[in-house]
Amino acid sequence: AQTVTQSQPEMSVQEAETVTLSCTYDTSENNYYLFWYKQPPSRQMILVIRQEAYKQQNATENRFSVNFQKAAKSFSLKISDSQLGDTAMYFCAFMKPPNFGNEKLTFGTGTRLTIIP
């Protein structure tokens, strides 16, 4: 079974600064997908960024980028130029490739990020 670990329960950073959230995972699979989701107080989970394990290039989405280290099973999220709207819970998640029976997200316990004005 896959496990996802987020070792930072809470983090805070000043507005406009850069912050990195950590995530490690454990799997015996060679191909899989990794995700970062954002959950604001409204509770709606929003996909931030996605990484496919067979791709060596780290994914980027505007101010969000990842550092994917497959051998170390590490998948950190970097938020640059942080904004007040980035305040939320952030969840790291793992999924096997989408075949019949595999489409289940396994989530970590989350990191509560607060952006300080």
Added chain:
Amino acid sequence: EAGVVQSPRYKIIEKKQPVAFWCNPISGHNTLYWYLQNLGQGPELLIRYENEEAVDDSQLPKDRFSAERLKGVDSTLKIQPAELGDSAVYLCASSIQGGEQFFGPGTRLTVL
């Protein structure tokens, strides 16, 4: 395009009472998921539907939980009877098979 719709947003009941949650997925999404999110935890899958067929319900406590997805569109998750430990957020998500999962706002259940 409308997102995943869930109702109610909040529900407070006494233990041993029944409760039901409703989910309307994004139009055209054939896969529907119900997740349970306990306080301070990440969501955990309860059940996944492909169209009207439940293809993964291994984590659904079948003694008190049931779900249905009639006509492969809307879905209802039911708990009968509810226990104190069922207090949590129940999230619904949908996707086109193999694609990104889009989540609804969830239903926060409080069992007294």
